[in-house]
Amino acid sequence: MPLIGTRAWLIVWGVAVAQLVSWGTQFYAFALYVVPMEKSLGWSRTELNAALSIGLLVAGLVAVPVGSWIDRVGGRALMTGGSLLGALLLALWPLVGSLWLFYALWAVLGLSMAATLYDPAFAVMTRTFPQDYRRAITAVTLVGGLASTAFIPLTQVLIERLGWHQSLYVLAGFNLLCAAIHFWLIPRATPPAQRAVVTADGEGLRAALGRPSFWALTLSFTLNALTFTAMIFHLVPLLSDRGMAMELIVAGFTLIGPMQVAGRILLVTFGRRLSMGAVGSMVILAYPVVVVILMLPPSALTLFSFATIYGLANGTLTIIRGVIVADYYGQRAYGAINGAITMPTSIARAAAPFLAALIWQAAGGYTPVLWSLFVVALISAACFWLAVALERRRLRPPGAGS
Numbered sequence: 130m131p132l133i134g135t136r137a138w139l140i141v142w143g144v145a146v147a148q149l150v151s152w153g154t155q156f157y158a159f160a161l162y163v164v165p166m167e168k169s170l171g172w173s174r175t176e177l178n179a180a181l182s183i184g185l186l187v188a189g190l191v192a193v194p195v196g197s198w199i200d201r202v203g204g205r206a207l208m209t210g211g212s213l214l215g216a217l218l219l220a221l222w223p224l225v226g227s228l229w230l231f232y233a234l235w236a237v238l239g240l241s242m243a244a245t246l247y248d249p250a251f252a253v254m255t256r257t258f259p260q261d262y263r264r265a266i267t268a269v270t271l272v273g274g275l276a277s278t279a280f281i282p283l284t285q286v287l288i289e290r291l292g293w294h295q296s297l298y299v300l301a302g303f304n305l306l307c308a309a310i311h312f313w314l315i316p317r318a319t320p321p322a323q324r325a326v327v328t329a330d331g332e333g334l335r336a337a338l339g340r341p342s343f344w345a346l347t348l349s350f351t352l353n354a355l356t357f358t359a360m361i362f363h364l365v366p367l368l369s370d371r372g373m374a375m376e377l378i379v380a381g382f383t384l385i386g387p388m389q390v391a392g393r394i395l396l397v398t399f400g401r402r403l404s405m406g407a408v409g410s411m412v413i414l415a416y417p418v419v420v421v422i423l424m425l426p427p428s429a430l431t432l433f434s435f436a437t438i439y440g441l442a443n444g445t446l447t448i449i450r451g452v453i454v455a456d457y458y459g460q461r462a463y464g465a466i467n468g469a470i471t472m473p474t475s476i477a478r479a480a481a482p483f484l485a486a487l488i489w490q491a492a493g494g495y496t497p498v499l500w501s502l503f504v505v506a507l508i509s510a511a512c513f514w515l516a517v518a519l520e521r522r523r524l525r526p527p528g529a530g531s
Contacts, residue, residue: 140257141268143314144250147212147307148273151245153280154300155215155238156181161284165293172228178362180235182479187239188246189475195243196252196468197334200461204253208311211244216304223294245307247273248471251451252464257316259460266451271393274444278386334465337458342519346457347470349413349512350450354474356416356506357443358481359498360423367495371427381432388440389447396445405453406517412449413513415442417506424499457520 163177198207218238225231243249247270254265287296337343368378400408415438422435454467488498 137258140314140316141254141265142272143310144253145269145272147208147245147310148247148250148269149276149279150303150307151212151215151242152247152273152276153283154219154303155242155245157277157280158284158300161281161288162293162297165288169293170226172231176228177231178482180231182482183232184235184239184242185475185479187236188243189472189479191240191243192248192468192471192475193334193465194468195249196464196466196471197462199249199252199256199464203256203316204249205311205315205317207244208249208253208315209308211241211249212304212308212311214238215241215245216301216308219297219301219304222297245311247447247451248467249464252467253315254451255455255460255463262455262460263452267393267397267448270444270447270451271390271397274389274393274447275386278383281383333462334469337462337466338469340458340519340523342457342516342523343466343470345512345516345519346453347473349509349516350470351473351477352505352509352512353413353416353446355477355481355484356420356502356509357439358478359485359502360420360439362482363485363489363495363498364423367423367498368427368432370495373427373432377429377432381436384433384436385440385443388437389444392441392444393448395441396448405449405456406520409446409449409453410514410517412442412445413510415439416509417503420499420503420506424496424503457516 159181163174166172166177167174195207198204215238218234218241221234222231225234250269250273251266254269255262258265284296284300287299291299364382365375365378369375396408419435419439419442422431422438425431450470451467454470455463458466485498485502488501489495492498
């Protein structure tokens with residue numbers, strides 16, 4: 130389907146709105162329930178945060194079969210079912226009185242996240258708009274990037290006015306809206322002409338696994354996920370330990386979402402003629418830079434510099450990650466290939482807060498944590514550059530440069 134006309138853009142913007150809601154309700158809202166649940170149920174913050182890690186771990190483990198499903202039959206049923214499952218689990222959340230049941234709930238919620246967040250949405254966009262997937266993915270991320278900006282304050286207001294139990298029913302209702310969007314807007318099946326394009330273009334998962342660039346790219350994204358997740362989860366305690374006021378820390382956090390969208394707008398505006406590999410080679414350097422910024426004496430300037438650079442880089446890299454898979458390895462098995470990359474990155478995302486906490490506990494401070502993240506971020510950048518270089522060499526005409 131060409132990305133032309135009202136119907137095509139209705140699909141894109143509908144999926145984009147569903148991404149905003151899914152990320153906002155199933156991921157970003159979690160942090161706001163930790164304190165009220167801690168007070169209400171007596172569970173520790175470490176015990177509560179482990180639930181989100183379990184969900185992310187499960188989401189990563191099922192990423193490949195989820196992607197393969199979309200490659201074979203499309204994403205309509207999968208994403209609709211994922212949103213319905215998310216609504217059910219959010220509605221059951223207030224009824225859970227046991228920590229182990231809470232962990233079980235989040236393990237199943239990981240299945241919902243795997244079926245509804247960016248990776249399946251990117252696969253659907255690539256499958257539905259094979260000749261214009263770049264614009265489709267970019268549009269989805271422009272709206273999805275505002276999830277934290279929209280749902281963190283909204284969820285906080287709901288908790289304050291309704292209590293944490295009742296507020297979850299409202300979030301469950303939002304997921305029912307996502308289910309309706311997915312059911313009515315995502316195409317039921319791939320049209321014959323489009324199926325021919327998708328089948329003819331690209332290589333399968335097995336071929337991608339045989340390319341050294343795939344492993345370099347996967348390692349880069351995995352280490353990047355480890356870096357940025359550890360930074361975000363530990364940013365508040367790190368800055369608090371250094372005496373920064375909570376109001377200032379929150380202000381810095383709220384800047385990240387708009388900066389992510391700004392980064393995507395800049396990419397759309399100025400990066401159209403550049404390859405995703407070229408843009409990514411520059412953007413990936415921002416991560417060691419922001420780690421260095423966190424090593425500086427804490428101030429409003431360092432915090433907002435961190436939030437600005439981190440937000441711009443993270444927003445841009447989300448698009449790069451979604452597009453470069455199709456650019457390098459084709460569209461035929463996009464869902465499975467992207468899922469193969471997502472699996473280790475999700476595991477790293479789940480483990481990062483705990484690994485950083487272990488280093489902090491062993492060292493008695495955050496300085497060794499930041500130095501560790503700096504090294505990891507540099508290795509991530511080197512792996513990305515290696516992947517780009519390998520693909521350029523593969524595509525170079527025989528005899529060129531000799």
